[in-house]
Amino acid sequence: MEREPMHIREGYLVKKGSMFNTWKPMWVVLLEDGIEFYKRKADNSPKGMIPLKGSSIHSPCQDFGKRMFVFKLTVAKQQDHFFQAAYLEERDAWVRDIKKAINCIDGGQRFARKSTRKSIRLPETINLSALYLSMKDPEKGIKELKLEKDKRVFNHCFTGTCVIDWLVSSSSIRNRKEGLLLASSLLSEGYLQPAGDTSKAAAEGLSDTPFLDLSDAYYYFPDSGFFCEGYSSDDDVVLKEEFRGTIVKQGCLLKQGHRRKNWKVRKFVLRDDPAYLHYYDPAGGEEPLGAIHLRGCVVTAVQDMPDTKKYDVDNILFEIITANEIHYYLQAASPTERTEWIKAIQSVARTGK
Numbered sequence: 001m002e003r004e005p006m007h008i009r010e011g012y013l014v015k016k017g018s019m020f021n022t023w024k025p026m027w028v029v030l031l032e033d034g035i036e037f038y039k040r041k042a043d044n045s046p047k048g049m050i051p052l053k054g055s056s057i058h059s060p061c062q063d064f065g066k067r068m069f070v071f072k073l074t075v076a077k078q079q080d081h082f083f084q085a086a087y088l089e090e091r092d093a094w095v096r097d098i099k100k101a102i103n104c105i106d107g108g109q110r111f112a113r114k115s116t117r118k119s120i121r122l123p124e125t126i127n128l129s130a131l132y133l134s135m136k137d138p139e140k141g142i143k144e145l146k147l148e149k150d151k152r153v154f155n156h157c158f159t160g161t162c163v164i165d166w167l168v169s170s171s172s173i174r175n176r177k178e179g180l181l182l183a184s185s186l187l188s189e190g191y192l193q194p195a196g197d198t199s200k201a202a203a204e205g206l207s208d209t210p211f212l213d214l215s216d217a218y219y220y221f222p223d224s225g226f227f228c229e230g231y232s233s234d235d236d237v238v239l240k241e242e243f244r245g246t247i248v249k250q251g252c253l254l255k256q257g258h259r260r261k262n263w264k265v266r267k268f269v270l271r272d273d274p275a276y277l278h279y280y281d282p283a284g285g286e287e288p289l290g291a292i293h294l295r296g297c298v299v300t301a302v303q304d305m306p307d308t309k310k311y312d313v314d315n316i317l318f319e320i321i322t323a324n325e326i327h328y329y330l331q332a333a334s335p336t337e338r339t340e341w342i343k344a345i346q347s348v349a350r351t352g353k
Helices: 088-107 128-135 160-169 176-188 197-206 335-351
Strands: 007-016 023-031 034-038 048-051 056-058 070-074 080-084 145-149 152-159 193-195 218-220 227-230 247-256 263-272 275-280 290-293 298-302 317-321 327-331
Touching: 007 088, 007 298, 023 088, 023 317, 056 088, 070 088, 088 197, 128 176, 152 160, 160 176, 160 218, 193 197, 197 218, 197 335, 247 335, 263 335, 275 335, 298 335, 317 335
Parallel strands: 227 247
Antiparallel strands: 007 023, 007 080, 023 034, 034 048, 056 070, 070 080, 145 152, 152 218, 152 227, 193 218, 247 263, 247 327, 263 275, 275 290, 298 317, 317 327
16 A cells, blocks of 8 residues: 655745746645645645655745745756745745755655654653643642743743753653653643744744743643733733733734725734734724734735835835735834744734634
8 A cells, every 4th residue: 555645844835826926825735755735725635736856945045036035946847936934934944844855855765854762762651641740730840930022921831941940850851852852742742832932833843843942932731721911012011902812912013005005004913813913093992993814824024015115114024915815015113023923923823713
């Protein structure tokens, strides 16, 4: 029986059309021998398939000045395919895996991710369920904290470093490398949950290990009452608006109108349930002026636009393309803030309801 090709990586990317200079969101699946792309994640059959045998990948790709984080895949027949990722780390992760898949085909090998399991053997006596209960012990377990990062407050959570420290101090493991493996197992089994962009990106495969031994990687127990609050970029006051979802991020951005193409300042509030980016009049008003549905959307940085005029500033524009291919152009206050918004929106688009 023929073995099914392994799914190495999948996610939404923006793909350039083969005939026209149109960029559309696609659900892209990297297999061991090729790349399939679908119009939507739920589709059963792909719109196309790119074979990797004899292909070469080029990154960074500067063929399109207005689009950032683009990589080019040239197939054996010298046909070029262009993809755009949301931010630098995501592009590099795709390029790394595609390059490795091509090298495996050339060398006649199977694709296999790096694993610490070969060099580390966990003690057979470890029971994840019992360990989880010990970690939650009010007296001797991991202390739940209120942590702040990227204008957000994370309640009832703890850092990756705290988890590894606790595992070492409780003699559950012999060293920090072994602790990473054990913590990754707890994460994969649902005993730990990632909180924030750093830990979520690692859990989704954008790092060498699913769990991070870092002081800025946050985690929480699934039944701990964890919640996240966003700070206003204007006055750093926690907003408590009556919506179901947790506020992931909020602040003021410039938004381009669809009809007149003029730019106006709007206050944006990003929530994870439902997955919407609501925008308001910054002068006040409880009712949103509109909302962008984020489920299945693609968000990417852009360099500039022909009609930005007064607000045409490098390295702060980004674009949201919804699942039904409506384009929204927004402008942040700085390159750093743009990256924060892109990562936050991308996270909600993947996991929001």
